[in-house]
Amino acid sequence: MELLRIKTKHLKDVVDLTELVQSVIRKAAMKEGLCSVFVTHTTAAVTTGEIGEGTEQDFLQIVEHMIPRIQFRHAHDPSHAWSHMAASILGPSLTIPVSAGSLVLGTWQSVMLVELDGPRERSVYVSLIAAEPVTQKTGRG
Amino acid sequence: MELLRIKTKHLKDVVDLTELVQSVIRKAAMKEGLCSVFVTHTTAAVTTGEIGEGTEQDFLQIVEHMIPRIQFRHAHDPSHAWSHMAASILGPSLTIPVSAGSLVLGTWQSVMLVELDGPRERSVYVSLIAAEPVTQKTGRG
Amino acid sequence: MELLRIKTKHLKDVVDLTELVQSVIRKAAMKEGLCSVFVTHTTAAVTTGEIGEGTEQDFLQIVEHMIPRIQFRHAHDPSHAWSHMAASILGPSLTIPVSAGSLVLGTWQSVMLVELDGPRERSVYVSLIAAEPVTQKTGRG
Numbered sequence: 127m128e129l130l131r132i133k134t135k136h137l138k139d140v141v142d143l144t145e146l147v148q149s150v151i152r153k154a155a156m157k158e159g160l161c162s163v164f165v166t167h168t169t170a171a172v173t174t175g176e177i178g179e180g181t182e183q184d185f186l187q188i189v190e191h192m193i194p195r196i197q198f199r200h201a202h203d204p205s206h207a208w209s210h211m212a213a214s215i216l217g218p219s220l221t222i223p224v225s226a227g228s229l230v231l232g233t234w235q236s237v238m239l240v241e242l243d244g245p246r247e248r249s250v251y252v253s254l255i256a257a258e259p260v261t262q263k264t265g266r267g
Numbered sequence: 268m269e270l271l272r273i274k275t276k277h278l279k280d281v282v283d284l285t286e287l288v289q290s291v292i293r294k295a296a297m298k299e300g301l302c303s304v305f306v307t308h309t310t311a312a313v314t315t316g317e318i319g320e321g322t323e324q325d326f327l328q329i330v331e332h333m334i335p336r337i338q339f340r341h342a343h344d345p346s347h348a349w350s351h352m353a354a355s356i357l358g359p360s361l362t363i364p365v366s367a368g369s370l371v372l373g374t375w376q377s378v379m380l381v382e383l384d385g386p387r388e389r390s391v392y393v394s395l396i397a398a399e400p401v402t403q404k405t406g407r408g
Numbered sequence: 409m410e411l412l413r414i415k416t417k418h419l420k421d422v423v424d425l426t427e428l429v430q431s432v433i434r435k436a437a438m439k440e441g442l443c444s445v446f447v448t449h450t451t452a453a454v455t456t457g458e459i460g461e462g463t464e465q466d467f468l469q470i471v472e473h474m475i476p477r478i479q480f481r482h483a484h485d486p487s488h489a490w491s492h493m494a495a496s497i498l499g500p501s502l503t504i505p506v507s508a509g510s511l512v513l514g515t516w517q518s519v520m521l522v523e524l525d526g527p528r529e530r531s532v533y534v535s536l537i538a539a540e541p542v543t544q545k546t547g548r549g
Contacts, residue, residue: 127299127364127371127398158409160444160535162301162362166373168317175496176450180481181489188493191476194332199321207322211329214316214379219362221444221501223409223535230409230533232448238496251371253301253364255396255537257409268440268505268512268539303442303503307514309458335473340462348463352470355457355520360503392512394442394505396537 128153130250132239134170138190139241140182143172143250147222147237148229150252157227159257163220165250169209169243171216172250176234189216189240209243216240224254269294271391273380275311279331280382281323284313284391288363288378289370291393298368300398304361306391310350310384312357313391317375330357330381350384357381365395409535410435416452416526420472422464423521425454425532429504430511432534439509441539445502447532451491451525453498454532458516471498471522491525498522506536 128150132141147163165172175185189212198207220237223230229237239250269291273282288304306313316326330353339348361378364371370378380391410432414423429445447454457467471494480489502519505512511519521532 127366160301160442160537162364164362164364164371166371166376168315168373168375173496174450174500176492181492184478184480184489185493185496187478188475189497191478192333192474192497193329196325196328196332198325207325210317210322211326214314214326215330215333215357216497217358217361217499218315218376220499221362221446221503223444223446223533225409230446230448232450232531234450235448235500249373251364253398255301255398257535257537268507301442303505305503305505305512307512307517309456309514309516333474334470337466337469337473339466348466351458351463352467355455355467356471356474356498358499358502359456359517362503390514392505394539396442396539 127251127253130252132248132250134241134244134246134248137244138186139244140185141239142177143237143239147252151224151227154254156224156254156256159224160255161222161224161229162253163237163250165218167248169206169213170248171213171218171240172220173216173238174235175238177236206243212242268392268394271393273389273391275382275385275387275389278385279327280385281326282380283318284378284380288393292365292368295395297365297395297397300365301396302363302365302370303394304378304391306359308389310347310354311389312354312359312381313361314357314379315376316379318377347384353383409533412532412534414521414530414532416523416528416530419526420468421523421526422467424459425519425521429519429534433506436536438506438536438538441506442537443504443506443511444535445519445532447500447530449530451488451495452530453495453500453522454502455498455520456517457520459518488525494524
């Protein structure tokens, strides 16, 4: 498991993690398996999507429209309640296949850290699990 | 894999699974790896978030606002159609890293079972995968 | 890891992947572990839910209602911007436990490929990770 420390720039932000996650796989020299990306916060999330040409601003605006700002009960810090809801709905975890030492992603598909209460430094954990045991079974199958 | 049987208390409810999932890791004596949490229902979901101080009621109210109650086609049981939609949108699966024998979570981050059609007894499966193979490779790298 | 090539039939569509994913597990002869399902596209997603009796049409209509069609900035192809947003919100990845050689799913729970910009041929990757190492540890615990 490796910890990535990501500095976000805005109150709501999208950061492309693809190259950072790929570098963890390269360092581990893992060829085949699964890569887990997990954000240990309640006001940030991870997903995949196209980045660039305004797509990330569209995404953040859609999330703003989709999740209403109701009268929140949350006593601890009402100003962050919306960010908590958005993070729980988008989710903290992503599991991506690794093949030939690389993340298996589509042409326009990037790993996105979604900042919902920034700017802050965020912790993202990358865990790798090799697939050898199953590969051997497949070979015998 | 271990099965957790969770009794929910309300039509819509949030149950904190963090300690129950942690106890499965302790029992398995797994130090490093991944923990998968999966709910085998179509009207319940799992995610992470802050629990307490009204946050879970805020979350359930936000989901109610976010997902409209349209005229559903679902013939089998129209009254449950909204619950099905909400569960598919929030998702049934979560993958959390494990380090030094503990779930890697943020300070305010709990594992949440989201009940959308309760009260009921729900089945949540916790699966553990050790990371040793990759850890060894990293050591050689 | 195995690649499933899925032909979707409509602009928005839901395809039941359950049997195809189960056949990958059968071929690999894996008994216990985790199955990762990942779609390598930015306008399609995976989740689980009930399929049949109009449920999938309800789901697609709910997603249409939930995610507003705002004035998108996305320059590359504005007509696809909504599909990008919906795919990032629903998410590309799913991790399902495997026990006794079968996916662990609820009675009405199917693995759903959600097409948001079809009809197209979509790539879905199925990766298997055996759980033996942890199972042994549990035995010793």
